[in-house]
Amino acid sequence: MGYIIRGNLSASLFPDIRESVSNVEVLIYLKNGQNRSKGKLKSKLRPLSRKEIAKRENLVIGKAQTDAKGNYEVELNALYQDEPITIDVRLSKVPCQKTTRHKPLQFNLACLKPIWHRRGHDYTYSYSYNFSFENWYRIRRVFDAWTICGVVKYKGREEAGLSGLVVTAMDVDWVQDDLIGRGTTDDRGCFRVDYDSSDFKKTFLSPLVNIETPITAIPGPGLYFRVESADGTVLYEEDRSIGHTSGRKNVAHCFFVELSLQYASHKVVEP
Secondary structure, eight states: OOEEEEEEEEEEEETTEEEEOOSOEEEEEEOOTTOOOTTOOOSSOOOOOHHHHHHHGGGEEEEEEOOTTSEEEEEOOTTOOSOOEEEEEEESSOTTOSOOOSOOEEEEEEEEOOOOEEETTEEEEEOOEEEOHHHHHHHHHHTTOEEEEEEEEEETOTTSSOTTOEEEEEEOOSSOOEEEEEEEOOTTSEEEEEEOGGGTSOOTTTTSOOOOSSOOSSOOOOEEEEEEOTTOOEEEEEOGGGGGSTTTTTOOSEEEEEEEEETTOSOOEEO
8 A cells, every 4th residue: 555646747937828847856755843834835936945955855755757748646655654745846947948057946835734545555645736927937037948939820811821830039139140049830820939048148259258249237138030931931020120129129038929920921021
């Protein structure tokens, strides 16, 4: 007879867009007497200190890695005897992150007493967690993770040929414009581009020196876009000056954009 905890971890990349929190470590501890949160969800997460983590080391009773969809399963060891537990998560990076420059962060998600359900020879408990947009945004900033999510639509005929379009994101700069990255649309016209600050903080000395030119008080790229068909035909192309407009300059770590194409046209230049 064993005790098994199953669940899923997700995060609000935008207030209305979720992503799976994949390839992170879920840790289950016996609850110590110092933590009195009684299972309440934390509105604002904070990373645990090394001292706090060290105090928990001898209390760990199970751990597992989330899969590509954020699912996990932890079988608790024989020390567990139907006691209150603490559930933590340890992140070495966030999903789709290009590079990892930050040490792992560990967060406490909950302290609770599971209500177990008998399943054959085992007892099971389900626990799922979604990182709020505010918390996930803070975590992604620490890891220098930047994301563009967007959708390509045809004016007047949104269902036509949306899949397989290549969207190129550029950063307008004073010396030389930087390629942020490329994404390919799915059958709904949605695309995603992941990047980090080194992709837009480039100079003629890069990669030895990466810094936005000129140095800005608010670090963020100024974006403009191009859309091409699978064969390379340009269907939509924005002027680089759009990267200097209020809605496109110094964008945040998570940015959403909607690009509208004229169905009958081979090329659209955004005014």
